[in-house]
Amino acid sequence: MAQRIVYWFRNDLRLLDNEALLTACNSSEEILPVFVFDPRQYEKTRLGFRRTSALRAQHLIECVVDLQNKLRRKGGDLLLRIGEPEKIIAQIAEDFEASYVYSTKEIAPEETRIESSLSKNLKLLNIDIKLFWTDTLVHAAELPFPISKLPSSFAEFAGKMRGNLSIKNALPEPEQITLPAEYEAGELPSLKDLQIDPEEIAFVNETIPDSQVTPSNAVDVLSKYLETASDPAGFHALIDSGISQLLSLGYLSPRYVYHAVLSTPESEKRQNLLRDLLERDYFHWTLLRFGPRIFKPSGVKHLFEKRWSNDNTVFETWINGETDDTAVNAIMKKLKTEGNLPASERQKSAEYLANTLDINWTWGAMYFESNLKDYEPSVTWGKWNKVAGVGQD
Incomplete structure (x- = not known):
């Protein structure tokens, strides 16, 4: 030892x-x-x-x-x-x-x-x-194929995985944490210590109630969601329930969530959650497979023929909620003040930037990275790849 x-x-x-x-x-x-x-x-x-x-x-x-x-x-x-x-x-x-x-x-x-x-x-x-x-349901070595042979579509990936899922049980917390006799814990940094002006969020704190999930209430958030009735139409189980935020900073592990979901009765909600957990894994494996390509305008498909505009003035209208689309404007203002959006609103605002304004989609992904509380590189950039038509199917 x-x-x-x-x-x-x-x-x-x-x-x-x-x-x-x-x-x-x-x-x-x-x-x-x-x-x-x-x-x-x-x-x-x-x-x-x-x-x-x-x-x-x-x-x-x-x-x-x-x-x-x-x-x-x-x-x-x-x-x-x-x-x-x-x-x-x-x-x-x-x-x-x-x-x-x-x-x-x-x-x-x-x-x-x-x-x-x-x-x-x-x-x-x-x-x-x-x-x-x-950070995934299984280790890379436990996949039924090498990463170099990752299926080119989520549907194919899910089909291969459903018959090969053997998820280990969650492990308990450590019983005790024993530190050296002498140590200096250090001070918790403030925003100023990180060279951030607190005024950047001052207006938010006056208007937005603090309803975020934390490491302490993560298990309760998951349990309460699993106990609710079926989801409304168009509901994205992982994002709209808040579970994506539990996973992004690791408040809960994906396999803990998986087994919690598996313990519930068979239902559409259960199937949707299991599907979304598999999709999250697929984005992780896509990042592992393609690396930096996921962060480039040509995407993981290397589609160089598509060109986007790098017009910063137009991009700023999207960021500030000043476009010709009032619905998109409301979405962008919500993102800035709350740090969270339902999946449908993320999709709508992303499609508007990339496919209506024709602005470089990587700029939008960077802005989502800056603001989303449930940001994960693989998931956020993977979804933007798909919106721009340069990602896995």
């Missing part, structure tokens, strides 16, 4: 069914849970808005507080830092003479570059890193 392990929280803000965290706790005498706020995530894009909006940043801060409180109830704490994770995690591991760094595996190019940089920094210190795949 190792003396000490640094656990790096990323998009897995949970204790329940966190294989990486539980393994770290069971494999060491002491554990150092860490969350790093990376300033690069809050910088302005070339289009003028932040990569992560002030509203979404504030939401993350609140969720990290929630996680910290859960860890404290287990006897532990959460070390909070601001900076580049690849440097900070390595420094903490060195300072505390850790044997390992444990964390979850990401698949987007930027996140994997950070993993690679951290691994290199740790090798210089003779410290190993272990990354756990926890």
Whole structure:
């Protein structure tokens, strides 16, 4: 058993069914849970808005507080830092003479570059890193085909998966979190600490009630939804129920949600949820298969013949809700103030930008990335690929 392990929280803000965290706790005498706020995530894009909006940043801060409180109830704490994770995690591991760094595996190019940089920094210190795949229903090695043979349509993917689904049961929370005798937890950052002007969301706090889901109420949110009557027509089970937000920052694991859904009686709602969970997985595998192509105008299909306008003035009318379409305008204003939209409204506003205004669809995806509380690279960019006609079917 190792003396000490640094656990790096990323998009897995949970204790329940966190294989990486539980393994770290069971494999060491002491554990150092860490969350790093990376300033690069809050910088302005070339289009003028932040990569992560002030509203979404504030939401993350609140969720990290929630996680910290859960860890404290287990006897532990959460070390909070601001900076580049690849440097900070390595420094903490060195300072505390850790044997390992444990964390979850990401698949987007930027996140994997950070993993690679951290691994290199740790090798210089003779410290190993272990990354756990926890963000899909099954591990990549358990798919009934190699990633290079990923079906070109979700329908084909779902057909292959339905006969090959063997989802492991959810794991329990760690019984106890044991930290070193001396450590510095650090201060929770404010928006100002992240170089964000709090006034960017001041008007929101006066008008929008705080009804967000958090790591603490995630199980209740899921349970209450599963207990409700059937969904209305046009309802997207994962997004419109709020479950997509539970999954995006890892308040719940996909396999926990899967087994909770599976325990309900056979119904259309159950089938829709299982379908949406499979579709989420498909977007993840698409990102793993095609990598950076999903973020380019030509998309995963490499359709170079299609050209979009890069007219920033027209794009600004879409962002600010000043187009000729009043319904789209209302949707965009809601996105800015609430950080969330029903699936049908996401589709409508995306189609309007890409197919009516003919504006570069990647700009729209970047704006959704900035604002959506349930943002996931694979899902958000995958759906925009489909809207633009350059994605998987």
